[in-house]
Amino acid sequence: xxxxxxxxxxxxxxxxxxxxxxxxxxxxxxxxxxxxxxxxxxxxxxxxxxxxxxxxxxxxxxxxxxxxxxxxxxxxxxxxxxxxxxxxxxxxxxxxxxxxxxxxxxxxxxxxxxxxxxxxxxxxxxxxxxxxxxxxxxxxxxxxxxxxxxxxxxxxxxxxxxxxxxxxxxxxxxxxxxxxxxxxxxxxxxxxxxxxxxxxxxxxxxxxxxxxxxxxxxxxxxxxxxxxxxxxxxxxxxxxxxxxxxxxxxxxxxxxxxxxxxxxxxxxxxx
Amino acid sequence: xxxxxxxxxxxxxxxxxxxxxxxxxxxxxxxxxxxxxxxxxxxxxxxxxxxxxxxxxxxxxxxxxxxxxxxxxxxxxxxxxxxxxxxxxxxxxxxxxxxxxxxxxxxxxxxxxxxxxxxxxxxxxxxxxxxxxxxxxxxxxxxxxxxxxxxxxxxxxxxxxxxxxxxxxxxxxxxxx
Numbered sequence: 001x002x003x004x005x006x007x008x009x010x011x012x013x014x015x016x017x018x019x020x021x022x023x024x025x026x027x028x029x030x031x032x033x034x035x036x037x038x039x040x041x042x043x044x045x046x047x048x049x050x051x052x053x054x055x056x057x058x059x060x061x062x063x064x065x066x067x068x069x070x071x072x073x074x075x076x077x078x079x080x081x082x083x084x085x086x087x088x089x090x091x092x093x094x095x096x097x098x099x100x101x102x103x104x105x106x107x108x109x110x111x112x113x114x115x116x117x118x119x120x121x122x123x124x125x126x127x128x129x130x131x132x133x134x135x136x137x138x139x140x141x142x143x144x145x146x147x148x149x150x151x152x153x154x155x156x157x158x159x160x161x162x163x164x165x166x167x168x169x170x171x172x173x174x175x176x177x178x179x180x181x182x183x184x185x186x187x188x189x190x191x192x193x194x195x196x197x198x199x200x201x202x203x204x205x206x207x208x209x210x211x212x213x214x215x216x217x218x219x220x221x222x223x224x225x226x227x228x229x230x231x232x233x234x235x236x237x238x239x240x241x242x243x244x245x246x247x248x249x250x251x252x253x254x255x256x257x258x259x260x261x262x263x264x265x266x267x268x269x270x271x
Numbered sequence: 272x273x274x275x276x277x278x279x280x281x282x283x284x285x286x287x288x289x290x291x292x293x294x295x296x297x298x299x300x301x302x303x304x305x306x307x308x309x310x311x312x313x314x315x316x317x318x319x320x321x322x323x324x325x326x327x328x329x330x331x332x333x334x335x336x337x338x339x340x341x342x343x344x345x346x347x348x349x350x351x352x353x354x355x356x357x358x359x360x361x362x363x364x365x366x367x368x369x370x371x372x373x374x375x376x377x378x379x380x381x382x383x384x385x386x387x388x389x390x391x392x393x394x395x396x397x398x399x400x401x402x403x404x405x406x407x408x409x410x411x412x413x414x415x416x417x418x419x420x421x422x423x424x425x426x427x428x429x430x431x432x433x434x435x436x437x438x439x440x441x442x443x444x445x446x447x448x
Contacts, residue, residue, distance in 0.1 A: 028360035035364055041402050042364070050394045058309070108310035115311065116394065117367045124314040131286070131312065135279045142276050152283045156290065156314070163294040163316035173322040185424035186323035188369055192351040196425045243356070250355030250362050 003266050007146040010263040011136065012090040014153060015100075017263070018129045019086035021122070021256025022103055026080035029110075036069045044068040050116035067113045079106040097137035104130045122253035128156055129260055154268040157261035158221040161238075165217025174214060177207030191248050216241070224268050231269040235262060289313055325424040326372045327431060330403045333414040333439050342418065345406070347372060371399050372419055376434055391437070400440055414439040 004010035035042040044067050047053065053063075065071055082099040089096055107127050111119045136142075136149035168174040173182055183189060184196040199206035216237050223234040239259070246255040272280075293300050293313050304313055329342040347368045349361055374395045382389075390396055403417045418436040423429060 024358075028358070028363065031360045032364065039405055041367065041398060041405075046398075046401065108312070111311040112309055115309065117398070118370055119311040120363065120366065121315065121318060124311050127310070127312055128286075128290075128314055132283060135282055138279050139273070139275050142273075144272060145276050145279055148280050148283055152287055155287060159290060159294060160314070160316040160318075164318045164320075167317040167320035171320060171322065179319075179322075182322050182424075183319060185426055186325045187422075187425050188325050188327075188348045189323055190348040190351050190355075193425045200426050247353060247356040248351070250349065250351070250359045252356055252359050252362075255356070 002270060004263045005267065005270050007143070007150055007267060008091070010150055010267040011092065011133065011146060013263040014129065014150075014260050015086050015090035015096065015133055017256060017260035018126060018133070019083040019090070019103070021126055021253055021260065022107070022130075023080055023083040023087065024256060025123070025126075025253055026076055026083060029076050030073070030080070033073055036072060038069075044072070044113070047113060047116050052116045063112075066109055072113075075106050075109065079103055082106075092137055092140035097134065097140065100130055100134040100137055104134050120253075122251075122257040125156075125160065125257045126253075129153055129257070132156075150264040150267045153261050153264035154224060157258065157265055158224060160258070161217045161220035165214050165220070168214045169218065174210060177203075177210050180210040180213065181206045190250055195248065213241075223265055226269070228270055231265075235266065238262065286312070324373065324376075325422045326369070326376060326434070327420045327422060328368070328372050328399070328403070328417060329420065330406070330415055330417045332408060332412040333416070335411045335413055339416075340412075345403070368399070368402055371395050371402075375399060376419060376421075379435055396437075400437065404440065404442060408442075412442075414441045416440070 004013065034040065037043060038045060040046075044064070047067075048064070066075070079102060082102040085099045086096060086103070104127065107123065107130065111123055111127065114120075114123070132149050132152045136145050139145050168179060171179065173179050181196065181199040184191045184199050187193075199209075216234070220234055220238070223231045226234075239262075242255045242258055246252050290313060293304065294316055297315065297317060326347075328345045328347050330345060331342045332340045334340065346365075348365055349355065349359070355362065375390070375393075378393065378395065379390060399417065404415055408415070416437050416439045419434050420431040421434050422431040
């Protein structure tokens, strides 16, 4: 089976998948638009009082105009429309480059706005992928730039898994084999109670899954070195891993951000 | 290779290099990224690095006659639903509240008791307070207080332990600002 051997096809699918994530993010933000109201936690007049903004002189009039509610919601909608365009027309054209530029710029503004509370990982990762696609859009006819872009995205994914694995390896809780139970048992993370109960009753399963997670995350960069049939094992694990955390932890945006890198990984592994 | 291609490839190479350096030295580089990476273009991949804590945020109200109501627990995570794998709009707000509670406890635990007065001036504290004060209230309520407790999670062998309790805040002082 040979998937995404054509760089243009791989890039089109990355564009499409990351755009689905952006669209989902847009719809969720619009659905929860009341959270931007003046008395709420995400009100601009509240966020600008944080040290992050008060200690900086970031063109206050421009920032106020862009990040306050009256213009914020239309900007979010523009990002959503750009995402739809990218889903429908993911090939590298001038219109898709404009759409990528809009998604990149508005997502950057949203990250800036969220900075006082900390920007969530999928938003940061999405910016990286969209940024790479945008840079590639700077010379859409260039085969070498297409390949560099695919390598960049594949390496970012590998670094993400390896880093997540290594930090777990340096944590005593994870090393002692109870890392997964601790996550399942933390009621504030939203996992179902029965999973914590299951892992508490069957410690061996918990320890095994904990070490399997660490091992797979640390070893994930091997996906780029192993021959094709073996690399599919990592891809299958990654898909299952993201489906599991999406369904158990409700981290739905992680799924689209990371799965969007898989066409790049598949392209690189088949080189 | 054209100049434009070289330039674009160089930008990607630098971005990748900075990403790697940031993953290796996150603490050392944090002051610089906090200051200069305004749009958070450098990703942080240390996911689920620590042991998660189960922190419970609760509040109680002061009534007009000065008496206090019972503590009321606030849901700072959404109950598990399978459809959250596809659609989970409230997740972001709850995530932020959970992070704020966690950050406040980290600040309290990492500072000396002589400086504890400063906690109530922090943006983290004030944000939690804003969130708590803006929750629905009865008519005869004049002020609200919040506390944070730590438990072991779903399966607990010990009772919850109180980590922090705020003073009573009046509505006019905070919600109006």
